[in-house]
Amino acid sequence: xxxxxxxxxxxxxxxxxxxxxxxxxxxxxxxxxxxxxxxxxxxxxxxxxxxxxxxxxxxxxxxxxxxxxxxxxxxxxxxxxxxxxxxxxxxxxxxxxxxxxxxxxxxxxxxxxxxxxxxxxxxxxxxxxxxxxxxxxxxxxxxxxxxxxxxxxxxxxxxxxxxxxxxxxxxxxxxxxxxxxxxxxxxxxxxxxxxxxxxxxxxxxxxxxxxxxxxxxxxxxxxxxxxxxxxxxxxxxxxxxxxxxxxxxxxxxxxxxxxxxxxxxxxxxxxxxxxxxxxxxxxxxxxxx
Amino acid sequence: xxxxxxxxxxxxxxxxxxxxxxxxxxxxxxxxxxxxxxxxxxxxxxxxxxxxxxxxxxxxxxxxxxxxxxxxxxxxxxxxxxxxxxxxxxxxxxxxxxxxxxxxxxxxxxxxxxxxxxxxxxxxxxxxxxxxxxxxxxxxxxxxxxxxxxxxxxxxxxxxxxxxxxxxxxxxxxxxxxxxxxxxxxxxxxxxxxxxxxxxxxxxxxxxxxxxxxxxxxxxxxxxxxxxxxxxxxxxxxxxxxxxxxxxxxxx
Ligand SMILES: Nc1ncnc2c1ncn2[C@@H]1O[C@H](COP(=O)(O)OP(=O)(O)O)[C@@H](O)[C@H]1O
Ligand SMILES: [Mg+2]
Numbered sequence: 001x002x003x004x005x006x007x008x009x010x011x012x013x014x015x016x017x018x019x020x021x022x023x024x025x026x027x028x029x030x031x032x033x034x035x036x037x038x039x040x041x042x043x044x045x046x047x048x049x050x051x052x053x054x055x056x057x058x059x060x061x062x063x064x065x066x067x068x069x070x071x072x073x074x075x076x077x078x079x080x081x082x083x084x085x086x087x088x089x090x091x092x093x094x095x096x097x098x099x100x101x102x103x104x105x106x107x108x109x110x111x112x113x114x115x116x117x118x119x120x121x122x123x124x125x126x127x128x129x130x131x132x133x134x135x136x137x138x139x140x141x142x143x144x145x146x147x148x149x150x151x152x153x154x155x156x157x158x159x160x161x162x163x164x165x166x167x168x169x170x171x172x173x174x175x176x177x178x179x180x181x182x183x184x185x186x187x188x189x190x191x192x193x194x195x196x197x198x199x200x201x202x203x204x205x206x207x208x209x210x211x212x213x214x215x216x217x218x219x220x221x222x223x224x225x226x227x228x229x230x231x232x233x234x235x236x237x238x239x240x241x242x243x244x245x246x247x248x249x250x251x252x253x254x255x256x257x258x259x260x261x262x263x264x265x266x267x268x269x270x271x272x273x274x275x276x277x278x279x280x281x282x283x284x285x286x287x288x289x
Numbered sequence: 290x291x292x293x294x295x296x297x298x299x300x301x302x303x304x305x306x307x308x309x310x311x312x313x314x315x316x317x318x319x320x321x322x323x324x325x326x327x328x329x330x331x332x333x334x335x336x337x338x339x340x341x342x343x344x345x346x347x348x349x350x351x352x353x354x355x356x357x358x359x360x361x362x363x364x365x366x367x368x369x370x371x372x373x374x375x376x377x378x379x380x381x382x383x384x385x386x387x388x389x390x391x392x393x394x395x396x397x398x399x400x401x402x403x404x405x406x407x408x409x410x411x412x413x414x415x416x417x418x419x420x421x422x423x424x425x426x427x428x429x430x431x432x433x434x435x436x437x438x439x440x441x442x443x444x445x446x447x448x449x450x451x452x453x454x455x456x457x458x459x460x461x462x463x464x465x466x467x468x469x470x471x472x473x474x475x476x477x478x479x480x481x482x483x484x485x486x487x488x489x490x491x492x493x494x495x496x497x498x499x500x501x502x503x504x505x506x507x508x509x510x511x512x513x514x515x516x517x518x519x520x521x522x523x524x525x526x527x528x529x530x531x532x533x534x535x536x537x538x539x540x541x
Contacts, residue, residue, distance in 0.1 A: 158414065159414070160389065160392065160393060160414070160417070163382070163386050163390055163393075164390065164393055166379065166381070166382055166386070167379050167382065167390045170380065170382070171377055171379060173341065173361075173377070174373070174377040174378075174379070175379075175390065176360070176361040176362045176365075177339055177341070177361050177365055177370070177371060178362075178370075178390045178391050178393060178453065178456075178457060179365035179366055179391065179393045179457050180362055180390065180393045181360075181362045182362070
């Protein structure tokens with residue numbers, strides 16, 4: 001029971017970190033970046049290459065993954081999304097899906113479809129306390145997630161750039177007239193989201209070591225679900241949604257059905273959205289006219 | 290040289306000529322009114338001055354520097370700040386943070402500094418908080434610094450918008466109907482505050498108002514706009530006694 005809870009929180013922490021990227025980009029750029037999940041995969045491969053081919057220490061692998069993904073995220077935004085800033089939402093959505101396939105196919109070309117076996121950055125140890133069994137990966141994942149939550153909350157609430165981000169998310173036009181560069185703020189958001197995706201990728205591959213070009217898809221979709229679940233655009237919502245989703249998934253795997261767990265996860269999402277259309281922590285907003 | 294020089298300014302929306310051949314100068318330190326009936330094109334002028342709209346014709350110079358084609362945040366950095374006819378505060382942000390968005394102009398610390406919470410960064414954050422509180426004090430808003438902007442009473446929201454604009458340290462402050470929706474007492478008080486702000490922050494003010502009696506008390510010079518064109522200009526006394534102006538107001 002407690003083991004499962006911790007496993008759920010750990011998986012949910014990964015979803016939460018990914019969901020932060022979706023929700024921040026949505027909050028600021030008002031778009032769904034469906035390529036976000038694939039940035040996770042790139043992060044995984046980067047860490048893998050650094051440790052496996054270059055023989056670098058795990059921490060250097062994480063650092064490389066974060067740097068590459070941050071640059072990748074900013075580049076994707078500049079090249080693919082920025083030209084569509086005033087295009088209809090559907091055009092942007094289709095571009096994002098295209099970008100997702102582009103990244104997967106680029107990975108296929110670079111690293112082939114053969115699964116790579118990722119070596120956990122913190123080893124495979126675990127601790128046993130009575131009945132409770134916790135892996136080192138789970139502990140590190142939860143700890144990293146807590147640190148990220150605290151840091152991001154402080155950043156958005158206490159710093160000038162965080163204030164700029166909140167201002168842009170509320171009213172782009174007014175923010176610009178206060179001297180805030182909307183382009184710079186959006187770049188920064190993509191940089192943070194993608195850097196976090198890299199960390200999520202490394203944690204995900206440490207827990208589930210099979211690395212293929214589609215590794216990011218399913219966690220990406222689940223994390224997106226988590227973001228909607230918590231209330232898209234809300235940072236605490238993404239955290240809560242992610243963790244709840246992980247816990248529900250692990251519990252339904254353990255107690256209901258291994259095969260139906262994903263169906264149950266999405267069923268819960270649908271029920272929540274029926275009751276609270278804006279998500280758990282989302283605010284009900286009426287469309288501006 | 291005048292602080293603001295507008296020459297032959299014009300803009301069309303499709304077939305509608307919203308502003309046409311507007312010539313206007315605002316001297317350093319002046320308090321100038323831009324008045325006219327509803328729909329005359331006053332807000333459109335502000336939108337052109339701040340880069341929200343790009344004029345179809347004419348030029349705008351601030352301190353001799355061309356503004357046309359610049360982005361709103363660049364124009365803000367050059368020294369123009371504004372408020373809105375329909376209040377556009379950051380409603381979910383606390384009052385203090387609304388003012389602090391205006392400090393974005395001075396990039397005083399780098400990203401790594403803010404990420405790693407360097408000591409110098411903390412000090413700067415503290416200085417910014419103090420500076421923001423000082424501005425709030427002028428508007429008697431310091432007691433409510435932690436309120437969500439949306440929760441302030443209407444009159445205070447209008448004041449907060451002026452405070453936020455001043456935080457950008459402007460040379461020219463544009464106020465779009467700052468007294469709209471206020472009762473006569475509140476309006477009189479606001480006009481006093483504007484006078485005070487102007488001296489205290491040494492800022493030049495261009496103020497839109499559709500009720501001309503209201504501005505005649507504090508403005509030194511008035512421009513009257515009607516159907517997008519300049520109908521009259523001069524001191525309040527001159528303008529108020531101009532028969533064309535009177536007709537425009539009665540007709541509109
Ligand atoms: N973005 C726009 N598109 C089309 N017409 C506009 C736009 N902005 C303003 N106008 C028109 O320009 C005219 C002047 O409007 P405005 O500047 O808001 O008047 P005022 O502020 O003097 O009341 C109005 O007829 C208005 O409909
Ligand atoms: Mg107007």
